Amino acid sequence: xxxxxxxxxxxxxxxxxxxxxxxxxxxxxxxxxxxxxxxxxxxxxxxxxxxxxxxxxxxxxxxxxxxxxxxxxxxxxxxxxxxxxxxxxxxxxxxxxxxxxxx
Numbered sequence: 001x002x003x004x005x006x007x008x009x010x011x012x013x014x015x016x017x018x019x020x021x022x023x024x025x026x027x028x029x030x031x032x033x034x035x036x037x038x039x040x041x042x043x044x045x046x047x048x049x050x051x052x053x054x055x056x057x058x059x060x061x062x063x064x065x066x067x068x069x070x071x072x073x074x075x076x077x078x079x080x081x082x083x084x085x086x087x088x089x090x091x092x093x094x095x096x097x098x099x100x101x102x103x
Contacts, residue, residue, distance in 0.1 A: 001042065001103075005037060008022065016098055019096070019098075020061075022096060023091075033060070034061075036059075038050065038058065059102075061099055068090045068092055069090055073087075073088050
């Protein structure tokens with residue numbers, strides 16, 4: 001059984017026991033999260049598609065950790081003008097573990 005859920009405006013495929021890397025959620029590690037914005041439920045041979053969400057479907061997850069992604073370097077350069085700009089960025093993510101899917 002797997003579901004497609006919407007978390008902070010993005011869609012993720014989730015199965016029980018899977019760990020998802022989503023945009024940062026401002027909660028403490030170990031807290032339980034409930035998501036009721038389930039877009040689709042696939043259970044063996046049956047599929048339920050919501051419009052926009054499946055009624056009565058929920059996903060229970062636990063916030064595992066807050067991590068940072070790889071560094072991205074932004075470099076601007078114009079030749080023969082003495083113009084160079086270097087900027088870096090590291091995106092913050094949350095790791096959530098899917099505990100239970102109820103559909």
